[in-house]
Amino acid sequence: MNTEKYRKGKVVFRQGDHGDCLYYIRWGSVGVFVNYGEANEEKLAELRTGDYFGEMGLLDHADRSATVVSLDHETTLNRISEEEFEEFLRDNPARVVDILKRLSHKLRDATRNYLEICQAVGESVGTQADEVSRQGSYGFAQNARLKAIHDDMQATMDAEDEGQGK
Numbered sequence: 001m002n003t004e005k006y007r008k009g010k011v012v013f014r015q016g017d018h019g020d021c022l023y024y025i026r027w028g029s030v031g032v033f034v035n036y037g038e039a040n041e042e043k044l045a046e047l048r049t050g051d052y053f054g055e056m057g058l059l060d061h062a063d064r065s066a067t068v069v070s071l072d073h074e075t076t077l078n079r080i081s082e083e084e085f086e087e088f089l090r091d092n093p094a095r096v097v098d099i100l101k102r103l104s105h106k107l108r109d110a111t112r113n114y115l116e117i118c119q120a121v122g123e124s125v126g127t128q129a130d131e132v133s134r135q136g137s138y139g140f141a142q143n144a145r146l147k148a149i150h151d152d153m154q155a156t157m158d159a160e161d162e163g164q165g166k
Helices: 053-059 082-089 093-135 143-161
Strands: 002-006 012-014 019-025 027-035 042-048 067-070 075-081
Touching: 019 042, 027 075, 053 093, 075 082, 082 093
Parallel strands: none
Antiparallel strands: 002 075, 012 067, 019 075, 027 042, 027 067
8 A cells, every 4th residue: 555645736636547546545635526627627525534535446447537636735645556455455344334335325426416417307398398388389480391391290190080080
């Protein structure tokens, strides 16, 4: 297990980097960002002494989902490589349980956020459908050619229905 120190503003790893280790914060704090340094940058979390990060990349070998940046002067991290992780699991069962609890918390948050987004989209689509129904024009009032095509199709369907005795 290597101990690394990072000055304020130093990037620990970047979104998209290969994940091959996890970090334990011995002292200091880090920020977790998506789109770091871009106009649409968003801070997802701030982690402090005693927290872990990078465990998802270590466990699933996927690329990093966010950028992590030191927020304190002399942030001190323990870097736990894949090779050291098995020993870490044996020697630190309480910390392993803590990591699993944090992963569960992340999954619950992601699920909650996903459901909120689905509900918002559903409500938005429902509102738009209600508006279309109220107008009775299916939004064709803005486009005369589409309205004419719609009206022709509707007339054809009505004629077919009458011909079939409906």
